[in-house]
Amino acid sequence: MIAVAIDESADDVRPWVDGITMPVLLDREHLLTEVFAISNVPAVVWIDEAGRIARPTAVAFGSDMFKDFTGVGAGPHLDAVRRWVREGVVDIDTDTARNAVPDLADDEVLARLHFRIGTAARRDGNDTTARTHLERAVELAPDDLTIWRAAMPLLGEDPFGEPFFAKFQAWQERGSPFHGLDAMTGRDAQEGV
Amino acid sequence: MATVTVIADDVTTVEARIDGERVLIDPAALPAAIGWTLKPEGLCRDDVCVPVRDRTTLLVDGQVDLVAAAAALHRPVVVDTVDPVHPYVAVALPAEERRRALRELEAPEFTLPDLDGTPHSLSEWRGRKRLLQAFSSW
Numbered sequence: 001m002i003a004v005a006i007d008e009s010a011d012d013v014r015p016w017v018d019g020i021t022m023p024v025l026l027d028r029e030h031l032l033t034e035v036f037a038i039s040n041v042p043a044v045v046w047i048d049e050a051g052r053i054a055r056p057t058a059v060a061f062g063s064d065m066f067k068d069f070t071g072v073g074a075g076p077h078l079d080a081v082r083r084w085v086r087e088g089v090v091d092i093d094t095d096t097a098r099n100a101v102p103d104l105a106d107d108e109v110l111a112r113l114h115f116r117i118g119t120a121a122r123r124d125g126n127d128t129t130a131r132t133h134l135e136r137a138v139e140l141a142p143d144d145l146t147i148w149r150a151a152m153p154l155l156g157e158d159p160f161g162e163p164f165f166a167k168f169q170a171w172q173e174r175g176s177p178f179h180g181l182d183a184m185t186g187r188d189a190q191e192g193v
Numbered sequence: 194m195a196t197v198t199v200i201a202d203d204v205t206t207v208e209a210r211i212d213g214e215r216v217l218i219d220p221a222a223l224p225a226a227i228g229w230t231l232k233p234e235g236l237c238r239d240d241v242c243v244p245v246r247d248r249t250t251l252l253v254d255g256q257v258d259l260v261a262a263a264a265a266l267h268r269p270v271v272v273d274t275v276d277p278v279h280p281y282v283a284v285a286l287p288a289e290e291r292r293r294a295l296r297e298l299e300a301p302e303f304t305l306p307d308l309d310g311t312p313h314s315l316s317e318w319r320g321r322k323r324l325l326q327a328f329s330s331w
Contacts, residue, residue, distance in 0.1 A: 002318065003326045010308040012330040017308070025305040025313055027327075029200060035291060035301040038327050045300070047323040051316070053298040062326070085322055094298070101295050103288070106269070113271035113283035116200045120281060121273075124198070129276060150331050159331035 004032050006041055006146055008119060008154065029116050033146045037104045039179045040145040044077070046084060054090050056100045057180030076184035092181070100181045111141035115151065122154060131155065143177040195277055199226045199259065201268075201284035210256065211274045216282055217256035227284055229266060231257055236265055 001022040005013040010026055017024045032038060036045055038057055046055035060077040067073045083089045092100070104112075118133035134151045141147040148167065152159040171177070197209045197216055207226050210217040220231045229236045231251070235244040243266055245251055251261045259282055263270040269285040294301045304314040315323070 001324045001326065002315070003328060004305060006327055006329045007331070013308060016328070016330055023307060023313060025307055027305050029204070031303055031305065032325075032327055034286060035294065035303055036325075036327075037291060037295060041327050041329045043327045045325040047300045047315070047325060049320050049322060051300050051319060053294075053300050054322075056295070056298070060326075062328075081324060097298055098296055103292050103295060106288075109269050109285050109288065110271060113200075113269065113285055116283045117271060117273055117281040120198050120200055120204060120283075124279065126276065126279060129273060129279075129281070133271075133273065133281075146329075150329065153331055 006030055006033060006038075006150060028119065030112055030146060030150070033144075034104070034109070034112050037101050037179045038146060039104075039108070039141075039143065039177075043180060046081075046090070053097065054084065055092060055181075056097050058100075059178065059180065059183040061183070070183075072183040072185065080184060091184075101179050104179065107140040108144055108147075111137040111144065111147045114140065115147055118151070119154065143171060143174065145171070195280055197259075197280045197282055199282045199284070201227045201263075201282075207259075209259070209280070211277055211280055212253070214260060214272055214274065215253065216259040216272060216274070216280065217253055218259055220252075220255075220257045223257055223259070223262060226259060227263060227266070227268075229262065231262070236262060 003022060003024045004027050005024060006027050007013050008028055013026060036057055042061055043057050044060040045053060045057050048054040059072065061072055061074045064073050080091055114133040114137035118130045118137060121133065122130035134155055138148045138151050149159050149164065152164060157163055194208050195211050196206050199205050199207055205225055207218050207222045218226065224230045229238045235242040245265050251257055251265060260270055260272055263284045267287045267289065271283045274280040300315060302315055304312050306312050
């Protein structure tokens with residue numbers, strides 16, 4: 001397990017990883033969301049021993065903490081991970097895997113660049129420049145939560161508050177667009193993860 | 194002269210002369226800024242060279258335009274020269290690299306710091322199954 005925090009600072013991440021022993025990396029520039037075309041979190045990618053993508057970007061939760069909100073439990077994915085680790089079985093075929101992740105649109109790439117300038121300017125204390133670029137990033141990628149939701153705390157908004165829920169609902173009404181596989185559903189996992 | 198923040202493979206700063214949307218730097222500073230070197234055969238990194246058809250788009254009075262260099266490498270770029278003292282340039286990966294990785298199912302190599310700042314690359318864990326999980330505090 002390699003966890004990558006798409007976050008602005010290590011201090012933002014530490015409360016979430018207290019006591020966790022697996023590697024936790026910090027991705028301030030959202031590099032991972034560019035190289036794997038990731039547009040929301042939590043997202044998982046399975047990578048095999050040889051460095052091949054065994055199962056491309058998918059929605060998957062580590063626990064049932066958000067199950068009531070998202071309707072997605074952690075169990076089916078965790079069961080599938082166990083089968084992959086123990087038996088080498090992947091639940092989708094190669095053709096499905098190849099076509100599972102649409103490439104980023106040009107505007108979604110530009111949004112990442114504006115986002116990076118925004119966060120760099122914010123660190124430099126150039127607040128006007130920061131705001132201009134963060135707002136432009138959000139305009140360019142309205143379906144990408146790694147842009148618009150990640151920008152909320154940087155623009156002084158609450159990413160768990162009412163403005164988030166309103167935007168989230170609008171995103172759901174557009175069909176919850178996501179670059180990758182939907183979350184696995186099915187029976188809940190057995191106990192003893 | 195201005196100190197430009199360049200956000201490409203890394204975040205660096207480089208001294209530059211701003212001319213409209215052009216960000217003109219010493220060719221010797223190009224490798225540190227975007228990881229490529231200007232040579233007679235083109236823009237080069239390791240054994241790979243990208244030919245540059247029209248060098249006049251790239252070179253102005255012996256200085257290289259960072260924005261044109263990124264474009265020659267097919268890397269999308271955003272420039273902010275509104276503040277002439279502190280401009281910003283952000284350079285994306287070549288889109289084709291990502292498309293190929295998604296199509297060929299080859300996990301792209303990346304290097305990121307852990308929470309203490311120590312860099313780690315995906316290939317460190319080669320030979321093992323890896324479950325990569327992107328998460329966030331927001």
